[in-house]
Amino acid sequence: MHLSKRFILHRMSSAGSHALAGVALCLFAGSILSFSRVLVAAELPNFADLVEKNAPSIVEISTTRRVAARAPSPDSEIEELLRRLNPEDIPELEIEGLPEQRQRAAVGSGFIVSEDGYVITNNHVVVGADEIQVTLNDRRVFDAKVIGLDEPSDLAVLKLDATDLPHVAFGNSDALRVGEWVLAIGSPFGLEFSAAAGIVSAKGRSVPGRSSYNYMAFIQTDVAINQGNSGGPLFNLDGEVIGINSQILSSTGGSNGISFSIPSNVAINVINQLQETGRVERGLLGVRMREVDNALAEIFGMARPRGAFVDEAQPGSPAAEGGIQNEDIIVEFNGHEIEYYTDLPFYVGQYRPDTRAAVKLYRDGEILDRVVVLGSSPTNVVASTTPEVPRERANPLGFRVAELGEEARQISGLSGVRIAELNAGPGREAGLREGDVIVALNRREVNSTEQFAEIASSLPDSGFVPIRIVREGQATTMALEMAP
CATH class of the missing domain: 2.30.42.10 (PDZ domain)
Structure with a gap:
């Protein structure tokens, strides 16, 4: 009887010890897990302070430009169309012609670099604009004056009539390492003052750009850069601007995790020259x-x-x-x-x-x-801020071409035209890109925009047409499918 009681008590005591040991083990494991989470959190950067400190220096840039409107159809053509649709009821028509010009608006980003109102953005954001308005983080709006534009670097300097403005400082982009954290602030798709973070994917990238000249070695990141981010700053963790967001590589127009920024050390040289003389000499x-x-x-x-x-x-x-x-x-x-x-x-x-x-x-x-x-360099000319009204050409291919710059011809040894603007059409469907150099179309050599327009206007209405291009020094032939 006593032995049984002692045995039972011993078993209960053993069971309790195991239970307590299990609880202790769970608590210990939980403590390790919590501690690990703390360590991981400690290793990840907290961007909140960086955003709070620098957001007041970021601006949204809105531009308006007047572009040539399409020629209106003659009144006689409209009357004939209405007659066919409504043969029994032909109204008296007094249709005025469409306006010769229409307005086109665009949005980009920028940042203030001095308390007296100097603003940095991309050249392609403001070039050709009739009006430029800059919206500050505190919702004040200023008209901006163009101090200088530089197409090869895709940089522009603007000036606001204001004082005591918050501003940011440049850092050393040469010290940037692949794998470092970076932060972008801008207005993607017009969503003002949005922040996005990522890492530096590569340095010294040369990519096809808007310019005929190759004066840029970009910083590549995986930051989510979209339309509207152009011209905004790329920060390091010290809150210094080490890049200016300029381009993305995308098949859809949205972010694919491959974006390119102009290094700050290049930008400083360009900006200083633009502020001093309004031009950049190379x-x-x-x-x-x-x-x-x-x-x-x-x-x-x-x-x-x-x-x-x-x-x-x-x-x-x-x-x-x-x-x-x-x-x-x-x-x-x-x-x-x-x-x-x-x-x-x-x-x-x-x-x-x-x-x-x-x-x-x-x-x-x-x-x-x-x-x-x-x-x-032939690029040592003062960029014009006067908007260019594009000449309409009979071009069923969905893109606009421009002359190849003299230096681009000298460096590459090519004769041809470059794709300046790519819209929906056979060109985009075939995989052409802005910046591609066209050297032949439909097996005919292309040496000028006039020659390109002549060939394009005589293309067949349907079937496939060969186009010979040069991209990044490599020549290839593509097939354009003409819509019947």
Whole structure:
């Protein structure tokens, strides 16, 4: 009897000990889980303070421009259409012609960089605008004056008639590392002062852009950038502007997690020149170049592919005068390593004309040193703020073309026209992009916009038409399907 009681008590005590041990284990596991969550939360950045501090310096930019309206149909055509629809009741028609111009509105972003009202945005946001209005975070609205525009960098400087404005500071984009957190603030789709975060995906990206010139090495991020974000700032975690949002890569027009920003160190140089003189001066080397691939590296005895291969040092150019020859491989320009051929025009464009620049080049298995005095780039002209009324062309392809810039012809050795605006139609359906260079259409060579318009106006109404383009130095032929 006593043994049974002691046995029962022992079992109950053992069971209780196991239960307490289980509870303790659960509490311990819960504590570890909670502690882990705290650690993870501590590692993730809190953007709230950054947004609160810098949001007052962000602006929304609204532009209005007058564009040519389509020619109205003659009254006789409208009367004939109504007769066919209503043969028994023909009204007396007194139809006035449509207006010669109509207004088109657009929205972008920007940010204030000085207390006296200097604002930075993208060139493509404001170029050609008749009116520019800037809305501050506190809902005040100002008319903006254009101080300077620069198409190659896609940057613009505006001025507000105001004082004591909140403003942001630039950081060092060269110190930015792939994988770092970044934050964008802007007005996507007109949704004012929206914040989006992400990381730096890559640096030094060269992508097809709105300009014929290749003076940009973009910061690539996965931040959700959409229409309306253009011109807004990209912040690092210290609250410094290390980029200006400019482009996205998308098949739909919305964010696909691939966006491109202009590095702050490039922007500072451009902005300073625009504020001083209203224009940006860039140096010119005068070479036609291409990528050094594995085959070229092997042919010329390089350990690995790198540098810019000189297809042609143009006669009389600064390159030729400085001793650079055809088939040289430029591996360094004024202290900047040239890893990819697209690096060269980017670095050349950071220096002004008449700059003496040191060049290292590879020739016959040796590294040679040369000094060149940079010439003046054809981009060194004052950009016009006067809106251009596009000439209407008989073009059933759904895109508008523009002349290829003189320097683009010199650098690429191409003759053709570039796609300046792409709308719905056979071109978009075939996969064409803005910035593509058209060198042939329907097996006929294209050298000017007039020649393109002539060929486009005589295309068949249905069937497939070949179009030859050059994109990022690579030529390809696509098929345009004409609607019957």
